[in-house]
Amino acid sequence: MDIKINKDATDLLSMVSSIAGEEPELLNARENEIYLKVSETGFKDISPSLAERKFSLIGLFCAEDFEKKEGFTLFYVFKQAGRAPALVLVREAVRGKKVTSVAEIFPSASWFEREVRDGFGLDFTGAFDTRRLFLHECYPEGFHPLQKAFKNGPIRPTETSGREYKFRQVKGEGVYQIPVGPVHAGIIEPGHFRFSVIGEPIFSLEIRLFYKHRGIEKLVEGKKPSECVALAEAVSGDESMANATGFCMAVEQVCGINIPERAERLRAIMLELERTYSLLGDLAGMAVDVGFALVASPFFMLREEVLRQNEKLTGSRFLRGMTIPGGLKKDVPDSLLKDLPAFLEKFSRAFESAYDRAISSSSLIDRFATTGIIKKELVSPLNLTGPLARASGYPADTRLDRPYGAYRDFAPEPSVRKRGDVLSRFEVKADEIRASAGLILRLAENFQQGPVFAESAEYDGYAGQSSGEISGSGATGYSLALVEAPRGQNLHWIYLKNGLVDRYKIRTASFCNWQAIEHAVIGNIVPDFPLINKSLNLSYAGTDL
Amino acid sequence: MNISFLLFALLNPLFALLAAPLYMALIRKVKAYAQGRRGPKLFQVYYDLRKLMQKEAVYSPTSSWIMRFTPYLNLSTLLVCSLFVPLVFVPEPAGGLGNIIVFLYLLALERFFTALGGLDAGSAFGGMGSSRSMSLAAVIEPTMVISFAALAFVLKSLNLHQMFALTAGTVLPISPTLVLVSISLFIILIVETGRLPVDNPATHLELTMINEAMILEQTGKNLALLELAHALKQFLLMGILINTILPVGLSTEIDAGKIAVSALLFLLKAGLLAIIIGLFESALAKMRLFRLPAFYVMAFFFSALTILIEVFA
Numbered sequence: 001m002d003i004k005i006n007k008d009a010t011d012l013l014s015m016v017s018s019i020a021g022e023e024p025e026l027l028n029a030r031e032n033e034i035y036l037k038v039s040e041t042g043f044k045d046i047s048p049s050l051a052e053r054k055f056s057l058i059g060l061f062c063a064e065d066f067e068k069k070e071g072f073t074l075f076y077v078f079k080q081a082g083r084a085p086a087l088v089l090v091r092e093a094v095r096g097k098k099v100t101s102v103a104e105i106f107p108s109a110s111w112f113e114r115e116v117r118d119g120f121g122l123d124f125t126g127a128f129d130t131r132r133l134f135l136h137e138c139y140p141e142g143f144h145p146l147q148k149a150f151k152n153g154p155i156r157p158t159e160t161s162g163r164e165y166k167f168r169q170v171k172g173e174g175v176y177q178i179p180v181g182p183v184h185a186g187i188i189e190p191g192h193f194r195f196s197v198i199g200e201p202i203f204s205l206e207i208r209l210f211y212k213h214r215g216i217e218k219l220v221e222g223k224k225p226s227e228c229v230a231l232a233e234a235v236s237g238d239e240s241m242a243n244a245t246g247f248c249m250a251v252e253q254v255c256g257i258n259i260p261e262r263a264e265r266l267r268a269i270m271l272e273l274e275r276t277y278s279l280l281g282d283l284a285g286m287a288v289d290v291g292f293a294l295v296a297s298p299f300f301m302l303r304e305e306v307l308r309q310n311e312k313l314t315g316s317r318f319l320r321g322m323t324i325p326g327g328l329k330k331d332v333p334d335s336l337l338k339d340l341p342a343f344l345e346k347f348s349r350a351f352e353s354a355y356d357r358a359i360s361s362s363s364l365i366d367r368f369a370t371t372g373i374i375k376k377e378l379v380s381p382l383n384l385t386g387p388l389a390r391a392s393g394y395p396a397d398t399r400l401d402r403p404y405g406a407y408r409d410f411a412p413e414p415s416v417r418k419r420g421d422v423l424s425r426f427e428v429k430a431d432e433i434r435a436s437a438g439l440i441l442r443l444a445e446n447f448q449q450g451p452v453f454a455e456s457a458e459y460d461g462y463a464g465q466s467s468g469e470i471s472g473s474g475a476t477g478y479s480l481a482l483v484e485a486p487r488g489q490n491l492h493w494i495y496l497k498n499g500l501v502d503r504y505k506i507r508t509a510s511f512c513n514w515q516a517i518e519h520a521v522i523g524n525i526v527p528d529f530p531l532i533n534k535s536l537n538l539s540y541a542g543t544d545l
Numbered sequence: 546m547n548i549s550f551l552l553f554a555l556l557n558p559l560f561a562l563l564a565a566p567l568y569m570a571l572i573r574k575v576k577a578y579a580q581g582r583r584g585p586k587l588f589q590v591y592y593d594l595r596k597l598m599q600k601e602a603v604y605s606p607t608s609s610w611i612m613r614f615t616p617y618l619n620l621s622t623l624l625v626c627s628l629f630v631p632l633v634f635v636p637e638p639a640g641g642l643g644n645i646i647v648f649l650y651l652l653a654l655e656r657f658f659t660a661l662g663g664l665d666a667g668s669a670f671g672g673m674g675s676s677r678s679m680s681l682a683a684v685i686e687p688t689m690v691i692s693f694a695a696l697a698f699v700l701k702s703l704n705l706h707q708m709f710a711l712t713a714g715t716v717l718p719i720s721p722t723l724v725l726v727s728i729s730l731f732i733i734l735i736v737e738t739g740r741l742p743v744d745n746p747a748t749h750l751e752l753t754m755i756n757e758a759m760i761l762e763q764t765g766k767n768l769a770l771l772e773l774a775h776a777l778k779q780f781l782l783m784g785i786l787i788n789t790i791l792p793v794g795l796s797t798e799i800d801a802g803k804i805a806v807s808a809l810l811f812l813l814k815a816g817l818l819a820i821i822i823g824l825f826e827s828a829l830a831k832m833r834l835f836r837l838p839a840f841y842v843m844a845f846f847f848s849a850l851t852i853l854i855e856v857f858a
Contacts, residue, residue, distance in 0.1 A: 178669045185670075185761060186749025200834060289753075291745035291831035297580035363742065363830040526673070527834045530750040 009034050009085040016087065019049040027090055030253060032402055033480050035075075035088045043091055044100070047076075051105045055080050055087070056383045058482075058512075059491045060112035061505040062093075062120045064148045066495065071095045072122055076102070077480065077491065081380065081394065084402040086480055093122055101127035108383040108512055119146035119217070134210040134544060137163045145218050152218050170196035170204045178526065182211045189540035193529075200525040205518050209543055216545040220504045225251045225325050225494075228501055232492075233320050235506055236542030238281065241267075241274040242485035243506065244323035246492035249404060251325040252454075253479035254496050261406075263327035263452040268406035269340075269443050270310075270319045271483075272436040277306040278486035279387070279429045279436075282537045286426055287358060289531045290367045298354035302347065309343055312336060327453035340444045344437050351437075355430050368423035372520040372532030375420060383512040386488020388536055391428040392420035398484035412439050422535040475499045485509055487539060508542035549799055553636035554628060560808060561627040565780035566590045566773065568819045572740075575823025576747075590776075597769035605762055607667035615662035616763065616770035622655045623777040630784040633808045634796040635710045643706035645693045652689075652737070655774070656682060663759030670751045674758025677834070681743075681755070684838045685736050688845045692729040695851035696789065699723055709788045713795035722854050725847045727790040732844035734786060738779040740822065742832040742840065753831070780815070787814045 013034060017023055020042045027035040038046060059077035066073040072093040079086045093099045101124035103110040113124045114133035121144035124130070135143065138157040144150065170177075176197050182190035190211035196204040216235060220228045225247075232247035233240040245267055252259060284299035307317040313332050314322050322328050358364055378384060379394040389396055395416045399407045415431030417424035478495040488509025495503040513536060520532050570590040577584025604612060629648045641647055660678050663671035699722050700708040712719055718727075736743050739756030751758060760771050788795060794810035796803040832840060 178673065180669065180752065184749070185751040185754075188749075287830075289750060291741045291748065292829070293576060293580045293747070294827040295830075297582070301581060361830065363832065366836075367830055367833060525834055527753040529752050 006031055006085075008032075008083060012083075012085050012087055015053075016046060020046050028478070030479060032084045033086045033088060035090055037090045037092075040091075040100075043089060046089065047102050047105050050078055050087075053080070054380060056380045057102070057106035057108050057112070058086070058383050058489070059493070059505070059507050060109055060116065061493060061507070062116045062122060062146070063495055063503040064120065064146070066503075072120055074099065074116070074122075075493070077493075079402075079482075081396045082401055086402075086482065088480065098123045098125045100125050103127050103129070107381045108515075111511065111515065118144065120144050121147065131165060134213050136160075136210065137165060145215060150218075152215065152221075165208065167194045167208075168196075168204065168206050172198075174198050175203060182208075191540055195526060195529075197526060200527070202521045202524055202526060202529070205521050205529075207514060207518060209514065209540060211544070212541070213544050217504060217506070220501045223501050224499065225496065225501060228504065229324055230321075232506065233318075233323075235545060236508060236510070236539040237318060238274065238278040239485040239487065239490065239508065239539065239542060241270045241319040241323065242483050242490055243492070243508070244320075245271060245405070246481045246483040246485075246490050246506070247494070247504070248323050248325045249481035249483070250479045250492045250494040251496070253481065254477040254494060255325070255475050257326055257454050259327045259405075259454050260451045262331075262448060262450040263454075264406040265443050265447065266328055266332055266452060267323065268410065269337075269440050270314065270322065272412075272440045272443070273306060273310055273313075274319055275486045276433050276436045276440075277303050277310070279433050280306065282429050282534070283355075283358070283426065283433075285534045285537065286368070286422065286531065287364065289534045290364060292358075292361070292364055295354075295358045295361065295364060298350065298357065302350055302354065305343075305347065305350075309340075324453075327451070329453075331452045334447065334449070337444050337447055341441055344441055348434070348437055351433060358426075365423065367528075367531065368426055368535075369421060370419075371422040371528050372524055372535060373420045374516050374520045376418075378516060378519055382515050384488070384516050386484070386486070386509045386513065387425055387428045387432060388513055388516060389488065390415060391417045391424035393418040396489075398482050398489045402482055404481070404483065406443060410439060410442055412436070422531060425535045487537065487542070488513060506545060508539060510539040510542040514538050514543055547637065547639070549636045550639045552799060553631070553634065556633050556804070557631065558624050558627040560633050561630075561777055561780050561784075562624070562773070564812060564815070565776040566594060568780060568783065568815055569772075569776045571816060571819040572823040572826070573747075575820050576827050579824065579827040594769050594773060597772070598766050600765035602763075602765035602767045605666040605668065608665045608762075611658070611661050612665040612763070613767070615658045615665075616767040616774070618658050619655050619774040620770045620777070622651050622658075623774045623781070626651050626781055627777060629705050630781045631706060631709050631788070631795065632784050632811055634799065634804050635706055635713050638704060638706050643704040645697060645703055645705055648705065649686075649689060649693060652778070653686065655778070659756075659759050659771075662763070663761075666762035668762055670754065670758040670761050673752075674755050674761070677755045678759060681736075681837060684841050685733070688729075688841050688848070689733055689737075691845055691852070692726065692733055692848040695722075695726050695729065695848040695855070698852050698855040699726060705785070709792065709795060710797055712788060712792040713797050714792070716793045718790055718792075722851045723789055725851045725854075727786060729844040729848040729851075730782070730786045730789060732840065734779070734782040735822070735825070736841065736844075737782055738775070741826040742829045743837055745831050783815050783818050784811070787811065787818060 009029060016036060022042055024042060025037040027037050055078040057076060058079045061075050063073050074091040074093055076089040077086055101113055103113060110129050111133060113127055116122055118133050118135040137160040140158045143155065178195040178197060180193040182192045192208040194206045195202055216231055220231055229244050229247060232243045235243045280299050280303035284296040287296035310319050311317045313336050374388060374392045376393045379389045379392055385396060393416060395414055397414060399412055400414060413435040415428050415435065417428050475496050476498060481492040483490050490509055491507040493505040494501060517533060517536055521529055524532060567587060570587045574584045574587060626648060629643050660675040663675035697703050699720050700711050702708050718724060739746055744755040748754060763771055791814055794807055796807035
């Protein structure tokens, strides 16, 4: 196989061969992604060395009957912060046999492994936590929906008595447990939080999510890529555009489609609009959670302005239904794009005055500063990404590290804070809103007319139709796409078999970032929990596919 | 018992009961305007009460008679309290009514049963709210005692009726120290009614709640009674503050015209105070729970200062 790889990737390859002590089999490679097949012993040698070299395990997923192989294939995606290439170690697992866990080396693997176990019934030995993850106890024993043998359909919940989920027990004089949720006093998504407190200070927190599993990964199986965009958009409401883009990028890489420049630029504009409205909601929410409605309301109003702008540009407040593998479903008229600079100028002025009002209030600063600190040391082991990592002094941003689409030419202004508290996250998010506005302004300049959907000639044999449909008969392959959603890095991996989706794995930033909250709250008091939670703004839906 | 008192006992509680919810709504409206919203219309609060009155009450299986009893007790306690604070006119003193010590104990009784009611449902939040409310009460109750003592020092009486008979008819406060006492009374008003920066009445975040957490499990008619009691408490504390700092127009005679003017003026003054409370609430973030005693100490300081001035000046 003739595989073209760039220099970074070549370096990575030689590094892996030197630590493995064997020549791993190169399965596939693309710009910035390398798939290496490793033996069991090779894997055992490589993984600790990768941890030493500050690689994060950014994804771990499984596929069944991958490339005509019987049984399960595990994909471990590693990435070094600041470097573009993703290293995917491919490991085979025989049905019914256990594989060794890497959770002791890469703590982020714990949830990944539990997810694989629930979905595929593959057990990991040596894991420190083997409880169920997304399939709660009400699902029958031996039910593993992502196995190909399972045909999607309703199932009957089973009795859970005697098999209840075991929470960590914290015992001692004066230690109390506070169970919160999954049903809350407000209209929010379900999540269970088990606090162990001594008076008001929090001693330990354990979270349990996955109360509304939708089976998205099963739903996409056997569908045409163009039919799956809506499902990708439904993963998490205010990351619709990011997830649609991630999905489409992965499909485009598999099919070798290069999308036109105009489509790339428009996608980037929409991604930044999404980031803007999403982060504005965060800033407002943080003010609401300290009861400061006067500070929150201007941010809410600005968010609404951006949503209306979205509707004007695309017909959808949440930018849905625009993206499709191959480009965009429809163009945005130049007349509307010309209005963007004026809108952004007005927006920026209003934003600065709202931000000044917030940051000049001592009562607000008093609540934000030193609350909910996330230490920098946690970022890489737990694979934390997005504003929360950048607020803890970790300057990783997929748009800069591994630029995609229009970000190759238009880099956002990075923003980093060191303290890792709620105030830092507030400041980083505000900076990112400013950076997004600046980026949209630059993207909207000198716009060239042109198609927004890839011509069929560019399709490497797959016929594109102007209706926005890739009717590829027989595209087979797999690819990984990383996008920077408002909450952090989202991972999309797709395996197409004969033009149909055989396996689609989405790992949103929230999936990993949720685990940070258990660390962030320790030593804080119970009434500060909602504020810490809001400052992280994690998606329940994005975690529970 | 005389005619004056009978009339007072009839008019004052009725007036308080009818007008009290309006000021909950007014504060909400002011806050909405400060945020650039329109907010629900003023009378919505009455419609909500009516709606709740028609709903059935749901009880947790672990609850006892306390949860059923608390709403009635709270409202009746506050109705008795409303006999202590002259709003429409100041009656001639009768029995122990108007005694501030009894008044404080009535408020303590209400607080005690609210906390018990919070514990009774057996939910985590009720218990948390009750525990917070009680620990804060340990700080605010001495402060209240000192503040009312300061009021008694300045107005030379332990009886609210006599105090306000003294202030009634004056346009400005009769002593400058009353301004200091009023600051204390304002803080007590904010704390006792669970407003920002102490507690957020608009929050849905159960983990931050104090007052709301204790009534989280109450439903239907019981909830309506508790909300009415809460509104009444706010209205009465507002009444004490207004009669102290801005007594103008308060009638001391039984005269239909004067009583009407007195009531009307009171509604206007309470409206002004509600606007101030609304703006005050809008301008602050909620304080960190452990910093709240610092806020109460301000009330304590101004009252203690008043007593020092009254004793030594």
